[in-house]
Amino acid sequence: MLITLYDPDCLLHKTVELLGSKLIPALESPARLEAILEALHLSEHECRKIQLSAGGDEGRVSRLTKLTSDTHNHNYLQHLQSVYEEWLSAGLIEKDGNVLPECFYLPTSTGKPMRPPKDVFARAGYFAFDMSSGIMLDSYRAIVASANLAYEGTDMLTGFGTDGATDVDTVFALCRPPGHHCDGRRAGGYCYINNAALAVSTWRASKPQARVAILDIDFHHGNGTQEIFYSDPKVLYVSIHGEDEFPYYTGAEDERGIGEGEGTNINLPLKVGSPFEEYMSKLEYGLDRLLDFRPEFLVISLGFDTFHADPLGHFQIHTEDYGTIATRIRQNLKDIPCLVLLEGGYVIEHLGANVLSFLKGWKSV
Template sequence: MKIVYSDGHRIHYPKNFLVSGSQQQNPEVPERADALISSVKDAGHIIVTPRSFGAAPRGAVHSPEYLEFLENIYTRWQRIPDASPEVIPNIHPQARGASLGVAGYPASAVGQAGYHMADTACPIGEGTWEAACLSADIATQAAQLILDGAPEAYALCRPPGHHAFADMAGGFCYLNNSAIAAQYLRERLGTVAVLDVDLHHGNGTQAIFYDRDDVLTISLHADPVRFYPFFWGFADERGTGRGLGYNFNLPLPRGTTGDNFLKSLQKATQRISAFGPSALVVALGLDAHEADPLAGLALTTDDFGKVARAIAALGLPTVLVQEGGYLTAALGDNLKTFLEGFAAGRDRAS
């Protein structure tokens, strides 16, 4: 399999984030990508260096206002007396949009940080913008490989992206790599499906495509009633307008094991087959593993192979986009097993 990767992500190295009011070390660190790339190199996969695709793929998904904010906020933040080393908002508007009482757009860096950052788990440092753009290029390059005839490609993206909305960062995510890949394919092919198997609901991806009928979005994740992102990911969120029925959430109880995850995955693959897309984007989270520090679901390493085989059996041109999955001894093996399972599923489907 072709693996798109660049070590330029290292310039993004967030130090801290807040959890339940407590400052903790950020788990979204360069070492997680080190474990993943080491695994695929050991397995003999082909490493592809991404080219720059410029601003267009980002601009097709994110608002110009938000992109301008991301590019400049770190420099602006450093001009504030006694500012924190990283951009972390201390205010969030409770409602956004004129119909909900927030019509204005603040001029201050502090106000804009609150407006464009959903939580305190997406600190912006000196290299964040450049790393996020590179991560988006990696996803776009993987999509381009599909257009060039590859049956599948894996985008080793860091930082991840599926919690990023069109105009808002959140949960370690700044640019929505999975949505960028899906939109890039959609502009050149027919309809596209996005299947998110990360531990957490892909709330940003859902929001970006929520009123559209040309991109089907499906997410399997820990039930948000007591788990991040809390406010999105419920089963009754089905889309709106033309998009009604084109969003499908499968929330799972905390501690769900592989067998029950696979039962829900079957519902997801049936929905994808009914939609009949030209291509598939998989938001691949490895944080559903039983030993992951974010502790939500309980898949084993072998389970990731089974999940991959079920997805590959769809027989669709597929971009695999790396999302979550944090440092454990099993992280590299989880990816290796998934990619092996995907190849086995392809062979069976053919």
């Protein structure tokens, strides 16, 4: 059985970004989630609301915090939480203002360790790698709500297969903001906490020796997820993404992992404009590698920016194709509990239909 999870607080985050050379309302907007929720409500899929800020179990909240700090730098998390208020009280922004970085960290030959600048204005650039990861009022609440969906979804799945604890084998977490570009100490590409990494930490908390696979089918390379697990032999990362596209510096085929993790990072870049057939042959290859790895838990970073009309993606993929993609993944990995995390997808008018197509294909197996 598949269930969908959402937190209404994920709607609170609404920022601006630098796109091309213009500062515009971020394409990663609340309207994305609203469109998906509306489509789900008009369909028969079960959609469960979880609202972290509504309080409740203190133990779960502290567990979430602890698991997030497994893969995320403490000062970085602190920064996410406090920077908006700090900028506000320093008079750097108004109440409706947006924290955006100015100067990024530069690797140097001085041998000096990397450390945050003293200036709170400059600090935004130390903890980010681009200008599409602004922070405004309530962003932090949405960021943590989004991460919590990955945590709750994974927690639910750990009970699968243990004497009727749950019959849920797939959770689709409607995470917003997304996560796959964040590497544990830098926000970027609309991402602040790496939801996929948090899911892996959550799974490992109860199954420390488990092999986990992450299939990233957002249009963009998940540089953050790759970075976090690059030397980890127990986590296989497979990504299909637009070649030489954002985030530009990663995603090449020769990035295969390092040390013990050598071979557990598989990048499958695809030329922009590629037709669906070519996409599917990469996917089939990726699925074979996933099967070889014999994972006990599968995380899918699912982006709908592979859609033909997406402003940030450039593959020839149409609504019905998401059903085909989902069916093929499910046919190959049928018995493995799976957490599907929402990443990108920016054509609001088609997002709902694309999600429904994916879910229908998944459930048809």
